[in-house]
Amino acid sequence: DQQVKQNSPSLSVQEGRISILNCDYTNSMFDYFLWYKKYPAEGPTFLISISSIKDKNEDGRFTVFLNKSAKHLSLHIVPSQPGDSAVYFCAASDKGNYQLIWGAGTKLIIKP
Amino acid sequence: DAGVIQSPRHEVTEMGQEVTLRCKPISGHNSLFWYRQTMMRGLELLIYFNNNVPIDDSGMPEDRFSAKMPNASFSTLKIQPSEPRDSAVYFCASRPGQGFQPQHFGDGTRLSIL
Numbered sequence: 001d002q003q004v005k006q007n008s009p010s011l012s013v014q015e016g017r018i019s020i021l022n023c024d025y026t027n028s029m030f031d032y033f034l035w036y037k038k039y040p041a042e043g044p045t046f047l048i049s050i051s052s053i054k055d056k057n058e059d060g061r062f063t064v065f066l067n068k069s070a071k072h073l074s075l076h077i078v079p080s081q082p083g084d085s086a087v088y089f090c091a092a093s094d095k096g097n098y099q100l101i102w103g104a105g106t107k108l109i110i111k112p
Numbered sequence: 113d114a115g116v117i118q119s120p121r122h123e124v125t126e127m128g129q130e131v132t133l134r135c136k137p138i139s140g141h142n143s144l145f146w147y148r149q150t151m152m153r154g155l156e157l158l159i160y161f162n163n164n165v166p167i168d169d170s171g172m173p174e175d176r177f178s179a180k181m182p183n184a185s186f187s188t189l190k191i192q193p194s195e196p197r198d199s200a201v202y203f204c205a206s207r208p209g210q211g212f213q214p215q216h217f218g219d220g221t222r223l224s225i226l
Contacts, residue, residue, distance in 0.1 A: 032212050043203050043217030102155045
């Protein structure tokens with residue numbers, strides 16, 4: 001039973017355009033959501049997070065949107081750059097629990 | 113600042129041998145996690161330590177796996193005896209305190225059991 005789903009295994013975006021990565025969850029108890037980026041042969045790197053009391057959090061080119069009623073969050077990258085090509089993981093936890101529930105990841109490819 | 117440091121980066125060994133993976137968490141972080149990543153199962157939590165004490169080891173697959181954290185700056189994950197199906201990338205992560213804090217990952221150990 002996948003509680004966190006990233007339905008797109010891969011996404012290809014033109015350099016300079018907006019990249020939108022999506023994540024759905026089923027557990028309404030989740031109240032903390034994170035996005036990680038992973039390059040080959042490296043560990044996941046924390047990008048941005050959002051708690052359930054907010055619906056948007058922004059950090060430079062990265063913005064995360066949370067729609068609690070739809071149990072959906074998305075990561076927007078504007079503008080997309082070649083260095084953004086990586087696998088992006090969505091993760092969630094409830095009540096600040098140590099346990100993170102991970103999505104399967106979306107491979108983002110930025111085309112020149 | 114130094115991140116989470118794992119060693120070795122790569123390990124190739126024969127089935128039946130003992131394997132020890134090492135992790136140095138970020139200084140000041142009191143939570144430590146060991147994960148395993150495979151194509152089939154993605155990222156799985158194996159064990160979680162808080163203040164050097166194992167809190168949740170329900171993800172440890174079998175008795176062949178064991179983990180220790182003798183002090184705040186060092187942890188090991190041991191597999192004895194190793195089997196080909198243990199081949200995976202093993203990540204260590206640490207986090208300051210509890211609550212709404214992200215985990216910070218090392219670069220992993222790629223383990224191949226022949």
